[in-house]
Amino acid sequence: MQLSAIHHVALICSDYERSKRFYTQVLGLRPLAEVYRQARRSYKLDLALPDGGQIELFSFPDPPPRPSYPEACGLRHLAFAVADLDACVAELQAHAVAVEPVRIDEYTGRRFTFCADPDGLPIEFYER
Incomplete structure (x- = not known):
């Protein structure tokens, strides 16, 4: 395969x-x-x-609710790669979307953050 x-x-x-x-x-x-x-x-x-x-x-x-946030069995989060995390955060905030503080991936050194979609699904934005 x-x-x-x-x-x-x-x-x-x-x-x-x-x-x-x-x-x-x-x-x-x-x-x-x-x-x-x-x-x-x-x-x-x-x-x-x-x-x-x-x-x-x-x-x-x-539809039934999501069991827990975010460690329920199944899909944990949806992640998008972005070129400019600061611009991404600014655009989300301009739409009144709450964004978590930016973090650093301890293994890759890359910056990332999360927000939630309207149903609480965690969405990650990972800077390339």
């Missing part, structure tokens, strides 16, 4: 319009396709990542 990249990450949100605004207007991801699936009473929005990968944003009626 030769895996070449992550194709997509699927996220289920509690408030579709709020999450759609966050991922498109705050993070600046470009919508590729949006459909409403009547049988599931669910929206699905495909968002383009700069490297060709995608985020699939889903809405479902009454």
Whole structure:
């Protein structure tokens, strides 16, 4: 088996319009396709990542809450590489997004920080 990249990450949100605004207007991801699936009473929005990968944003009626933050079994956080962490933090703060203090990765020496999406999913921004 030769895996070449992550194709997509699927996220289920509690408030579709709020999450759609966050991922498109705050993070600046470009919508590729949006459909409403009547049988599931669910929206699905495909968002383009700069490297060709995608985020699939889903809405479902009454999804269960995330078990704990952030050490629940399963996806711990979503991480994006950024060229300029200070500019990233300033842009997030301009959108009134709370950002944790910048930290240094003890193994790589790189700077990173976290914020949360509208459902509390931790999102990391890692400076290249």
